[in-house]
Amino acid sequence: MTELIARQVTRELPGPVPVTLVRGIDLEVHPGEFVAITGPSGSGKSSLLYLLGLLDRPTAGTIVMDGLDTTTLTADQAADLRLARLGFVFQFHFLLPEFSAQTNVEIPMRKLGRLDDRAARRRAQELLDMLGLADHRGKRPDQLSGGQRQRVAIARALANDPPVLLADEPTGNLDSHSAQVVFELFRDLAHDQGRSVVAVTHDVQLAALADRRVTLVDGSIVTT
Amino acid sequence: MALPLGLHIALQHLLHRRRQTLVSLLGVSLGVAFFIAIASMMQGFQRDFIARIIDIQPHVIVKDDFREPPRQPVEQVYEGGAVDLRGLKPREETRGIRGARNMLAALDEEPGIHVAPTLSGNILLRFGGKDVSANVTGLVPEQQRKVTHLEKDLIAGTSLDALYTTANGIIIGDGVAKRGGIRMDDLISVVSPVGVVLKMKVVGIFSSGVTLVDNFETYVLLKKAQILQNRANVINRVNVRLDDVEQAAPLAARIERQFGYRAEPWQEQSRNVLGIFVIQNVIMYSTVSAILIVACFGIFNVISTVVFEKTRDIGILKSMGFRDADIRRIFVMEGLMVGILGTLIGWSLGYGIVEFMGTLKFDMEGFVKAQGFILYRTPRHYAISGAMAIVSATLAAWVPARRASRLNPVDIVRGAG
Numbered sequence: 001m002t003e004l005i006a007r008q009v010t011r012e013l014p015g016p017v018p019v020t021l022v023r024g025i026d027l028e029v030h031p032g033e034f035v036a037i038t039g040p041s042g043s044g045k046s047s048l049l050y051l052l053g054l055l056d057r058p059t060a061g062t063i064v065m066d067g068l069d070t071t072t073l074t075a076d077q078a079a080d081l082r083l084a085r086l087g088f089v090f091q092f093h094f095l096l097p098e099f100s101a102q103t104n105v106e107i108p109m110r111k112l113g114r115l116d117d118r119a120a121r122r123r124a125q126e127l128l129d130m131l132g133l134a135d136h137r138g139k140r141p142d143q144l145s146g147g148q149r150q151r152v153a154i155a156r157a158l159a160n161d162p163p164v165l166l167a168d169e170p171t172g173n174l175d176s177h178s179a180q181v182v183f184e185l186f187r188d189l190a191h192d193q194g195r196s197v198v199a200v201t202h203d204v205q206l207a208a209l210a211d212r213r214v215t216l217v218d219g220s221i222v223t224t
Numbered sequence: 225m226a227l228p229l230g231l232h233i234a235l236q237h238l239l240h241r242r243r244q245t246l247v248s249l250l251g252v253s254l255g256v257a258f259f260i261a262i263a264s265m266m267q268g269f270q271r272d273f274i275a276r277i278i279d280i281q282p283h284v285i286v287k288d289d290f291r292e293p294p295r296q297p298v299e300q301v302y303e304g305g306a307v308d309l310r311g312l313k314p315r316e317e318t319r320g321i322r323g324a325r326n327m328l329a330a331l332d333e334e335p336g337i338h339v340a341p342t343l344s345g346n347i348l349l350r351f352g353g354k355d356v357s358a359n360v361t362g363l364v365p366e367q368q369r370k371v372t373h374l375e376k377d378l379i380a381g382t383s384l385d386a387l388y389t390t391a392n393g394i395i396i397g398d399g400v401a402k403r404g405g406i407r408m409d410d411l412i413s414v415v416s417p418v419g420v421v422l423k424m425k426v427v428g429i430f431s432s433g434v435t436l437v438d439n440f441e442t443y444v445l446l447k448k449a450q451i452l453q454n455r456a457n458v459i460n461r462v463n464v465r466l467d468d469v470e471q472a473a474p475l476a477a478r479i480e481r482q483f484g485y486r487a488e489p490w491q492e493q494s495r496n497v498l499g500i501f502v503i504q505n506v507i508m509y510s511t512v513s514a515i516l517i518v519a520c521f522g523i524f525n526v527i528s529t530v531v532f533e534k535t536r537d538i539g540i541l542k543s544m545g546f547r548d549a550d551i552r553r554i555f556v557m558e559g560l561m562v563g564i565l566g567t568l569i570g571w572s573l574g575y576g577i578v579e580f581m582g583t584l585k586f587d588m589e590g591f592v593k594a595q596g597f598i599l600y601r602t603p604r605h606y607a608i609s610g611a612m613a614i615v616s617a618t619l620a621a622w623v624p625a626r627r628a629s630r631l632n633p634v635d636i637v638r639g640a641g
Binding site for chain 2: 046050053055056075076079080081082083084086088090092094095096097098099107108110111112156168
C-alpha cells in the first residue's frame with residue numbers, strides 16, 4: 001500500500017505581503033493508518049491536505065508518494081495520480097447535480113477506464129450498498145439528505161479503490177451521529193483495507209477516533 | 225452502450241439549461257437556414273444570368289476600337305521626354321475593322337473557336353407614329369448560328385433564314401416589339417443616323433430573358449445593315465464563340481496583342497452586372513455572418529453561464545483527476561453539440577424554405593426575366609453553412625471552456641465551504 005511523506009513542506013502565497021499557509025511540515029502517513037489533522041481555523045489544515053492531495057504545490061519541500069517525488073510531476077501527471085491513487089472527500093459533497101448517486105460514483109471509474117461499464121456499475125452499486133444507500137442509488141443529490149450525500153461522496157472517493165483517502169472537514173455539515181459514523185468508516189477503511197486515511201477536522205472528539213492526531217497552529221505542526 | 229464520459233457530462237449541462245440551449249440552437253439553425261435560402265436565391269439568379277449571357281452573347285467581341293488612344297509619333301520617338309502637345313486635331317478615321325477578312329480566317333482556323341462578322345449601329349424604328357430607338361446588328365445567318373443561340377430564343381418566326389427569304393427582313397427583341405407596339409409580319413420604317421430609310425418586315429421576335437438585350441437589340445442581314453449605315457463592305461464587330469468559355473479572357477488578350485483592336489470577353493461586356501453580383505455576395509455573406517455571430521453570442525452566453533454555475537463541479541472533477549484538457553473538451557463539446565444540432569435543424573429548415581420558394585410563381589423583370597425565384601440547389605451551400613456554424617459555435621465555446629480549464633480547484637473547494 002501507499003506511504004505518504006511530506007518533507008519540510010512550505011506553501012507561501014506570493015503577493016505584496018506574502019502569506020505563509022504552512023511552514024516546514026514533516027509528516028509521514030503509513031499504509032493502514034488513520035491520521036486526523038486538527039487545529040484552529042486558519043492554521044493551515046486544509047492547505048496541508050491540498051498539498052498532500054497534489055491539488056496544490058509546495059513552494060519549498062517535497063511530497064513523496066511511494067518513493068515518487070510528486071513535486072516534479074507535470075499538472076497532467078499529478079491529475080493522473082490523483083485519479084488512480086487518491087480519493088477526496090470535502091466538507092461540501094460536490095456531487096454533480098444532474099446525475100444520480102449511482103452515476104456520480106461511476107464517473108471516476110469511467111474516467112480511469114480500468115473497469116468496463118458493466119463492472120463500474122456493479123462496483124458503484126457495491127460501494128453504495130456498503131454505505132447503506134442501496135435504496136437511493138437512482139436518486140439525484142437534491143433528493144438525498146446531507147448525510148446521504150456525504151456518503152455518496154465517500155463512495156465516489158473510493159470508486160477507483162485509492163490507497164490514500166483525504167478528507168477535508170467531511171463532517172462539517174453533518175449531525176454528530178452521522179459524523180461519528182463517517183469517522184468510524186474512515187477508521188475501518190484504514191484498518192480493514194490498509195488505506196492511508198488523512199482527515200481534517202476541528203472536532204477533537206472525532207479526531208480521537210484516529211490512530212494519530214496532528215495539530216497545526218499558524219501553519220506549523222505543534223503536536224503529533 | 226454508455227456515452228463517452230465527456231459527452232455525457234456536456235449533454236447533461238445543456239439539458240439542464242434547456243431554454244437557453246434552445247434559444248442558441250434556434251439562432252444557429254436560422255443562420256444556417258437563411259444562408260441556404262439566400263445563397264440559393266442569389267446564386268440561382270447570378271448563375272442564370274451568366275448562363276444566359278454566355279448563351280446569347282458572343283464570348284468575345286472584337287470592336288473597331290482601341291483600348292489606348294493612338295500615340296503621336298513625337299511621343300513615340302521621345303518617350304519619357306518633356307513633350308506636351310496641345311490643340312491637336314485628331315485624324316478622321318474611317319470606322320470599321322481593317323483586315324477583317326484576315327482576322328476572321330485566322331481565328332476560324334483555330335480549333336474550338338467560331339467567328340462571325342457583324343456591323344452594329346443605332347437605328348430608329350418608326351411604326352404607327354411611334355419612334356423606338358434600338359441597336360441593329362447586321363449578321364450572316366449561317367455564321368451567326370455558330371456564335372450565338374439567337375435562333376433558339378425566337379418566340380415568333382422559326383429561323384434566321386427568314387432574313388434571306390424575305391426582302392428586307394428584321395428580327396426584333398420582344399421588348400422592342402412591346403415598346404413599339406410591333407407584331408410579327410408588321411412592316412416598319414427603319415431610319416439610320418445617316419438618313420437612310422428602309423421599309424422592313426418583322427420576320428422574327430426573340431426573347432433571350434436578358435432585359436437589356438430584349439429591349440434594344442434587332443437583327444438584319446449584314447448587307448442590309450451596311451446599306452442602312454451607308455458603309456458598304458464594312459464590319460465593325462467580330463463575334464467569337466468558344467467551346468471552352470473559360471478561355472474567353474486569354475483569347476481576348478491574345479487578339480488585342482495580335483490585331484490591336486479592342487477585344488472584350490463576356491466578363492468585360494457584363495462587368496457592371498458582375499460587379500453588382502460581387503457586392504451582392506459580400507452583403508449576403510455579411511448578413512448571414514451577422515446572424516451566426518449573434519447566435520454565437522448566445523452559445524457563448526450559455527456556456528459561460530454553465531461554466532459559472534458549474535464552477536464547483538469543475539473543482540471536483542479536477543480534484544478527481546480530470547486534466548485541464550478534459551475540462552476544456554467538455555465545454556467545447558457543448559458548443560460543438562449546439563453547432564452540429566443547429567446545423568442539422570438549419571439544413572432541414574433551409575431545404576424547406578428553398579423548396580417553398582420554388583413553388584412561388586410571379587413575373588419578375590430585372591436584369592433577367594423570370595417567373596418566380598430562380599434557385600440554385602447545391603450541396604456546397606449546405607457544406608459552407610454547416611462549416612461556418614460549427615466552427616463559430618466551437619469558437620464561441622472555446623473562450624469559456626478555456627476559462628473553465630484554468631480554474632484552480634483549490635480556490636473552488638476553499639470558496640465552496
